Amino acid sequence: MPSVIRCATVALLVSAFCQSLSAAPPNLIVIMADDLGYGDLSCYDGWIKTPRLDQLAAGGMRFTDFHSSGNVCSPTRAGLMTGRYQQRAGIPGVVFADPTRAVHYHGLQTSETTFAEVLSNADYATAAFGKWHLGYYPKYNPIHHGFGKFVGYVSGNVDFFSHVDQAGNYDWWHQDEHATEEGYTTHLVTKHAVKFIEDNKSKPFCLYLPHEAPHYPYQGPNDTPLRSVGGKFNNQGERKDIQAAYSEMVVEMDKSVGAVVDTVERLGLADNTLILFFSDNGANKNGNNGALRGAKGSNWEGGHRVPCIAYWPGKIAKASSCDELTISLDVMPTILAAAGVAKPDRNLDGIDLLPVMLEGKELGERQLFWNGKAMRDGPWKLIVGGKGAEKLGLYNLKNDLGEKKNVAEAQPDRVKTMLASIEAWKKDVSSGELVQPNKQAEERAKKAKDTAPRKKKVKK
Secondary structure, three states, rough: OOOOOEEOOOHHHHHHHHHOOOOOOOOEEEEEOOOOOOOEEEEHOOOOOOOHHHHHOOOOOEEOEEEEEOHHHHHHHHHHHHOOOOOOOOOOOOOOOOOOOOHHHHOOOOOOOOHHHHHHHHOOEEEEEOOOOOOOHHHHHHHHHHOOOOOOOOEEOOOOOEEEOOOOOOOEEEEEEEOOOOOOOHHHHHHHHHHHHOOOOOOOOOEEOOOOOOOOOOOOOOOOOOOOOOOOOOOOOOOHHHHHHHHHHHHHHHHHHHHHHHHHHHHHHHEEEEEEEEOOOOOOOOOOOOOOOOOOOOOOOHHHEEEEEEEEEOOOOOOEEOOOEEEHHHHHHHHHHHHHHOOOOOOOOOOOHHHHHOOOOOOOEEEEEEEEOEEEEEEEEEEOOOOOOOOEEEEOOOOOOOOOOOOOOOHHHHHHHHHHHHHHHHHHHHHHOOOOOHHHHHHHHHHHHHOOOOOOOOOO
């Protein structure tokens, strides 16, 4: 590991950044892994060798206390797009592929304002290649949320080769129409990302690259298709050596990051390009969350503390590290600030991290919330109804990163104050419950259930 510089203040970098603001607006690349754990990457002392991400960390800043705003796929993506807690957009949980569930008909409404819309209005070329998972229907497609180009899938996962989702539907899109395109998902999104950068080398661009890896089905690049339209299959995949497949998937994603960085450098754009890499939530049991407790789907640190790397040559100090409390909601205000573009006319829950990344400034203590069941207040973590623990838990992460020692009884006043903060937060974001077409969704789900083929009962 390179020597660690905690949020270093480098006057030369600040000066260079100020000069750059008067030059061409920077290019912005946001890369997100799917279900990648805090202890997976080698640059986080993990078990998978990821040389290209290691290079990115060595050339930029590695965050040690960065979090996804959700502990599963869709919520984090809604928060990332809007810079606001996903509950405000009415997407507190997964948007499922099953049409008999009402939430299947939910999605990111066009009344929301995304970072792509703001940047597009500021003459940025915008594109998304990969996983959307914010609505299954064309009206929710990325092209209706500010992305000029979209290639990828709209469900939670697809077969890496046949591009069939876990409900048995073909799910590969060019813009808002189905398209046939052969290839391994990671390779396809990388190909489109490279071409987009090449096509827009002469103007500012924002590339959103949400990878499928290492989400199931567990398929490496040398495997074969498993799912077919309307067929029966194991959603997880057929490989027995799942950890080996998981590793292969992460390695291919690492190569993809390398291809993107190589393209930026080959075109002479590196010094004017900010790259952010992180995961949408923690790993499940097939990955590794390091010393953290819990996994994907939980409100323990392992469910939402994720690796994050920021890279901007000449602006962000090399081999630097930051332990400030940060979250994926911060991405939108950060990239808008980097672009010199005003935030939308609504309150964002995230904050601009440029002072942290470029000047080494501290954020001060802040409060963050997960699902109305957990919150951070500086180093303190309160969790309500945590799986496998007491009904109420308070942990000081400064000396108990693994959330093993519950000190709630010894800190009754702190617990009371934090519980009040959670209740106030829940009330603040509750308006999002009315955003989705709930009545219509219930009706459509009931109709789908009534018309679905009946499963035959098996006689014992």
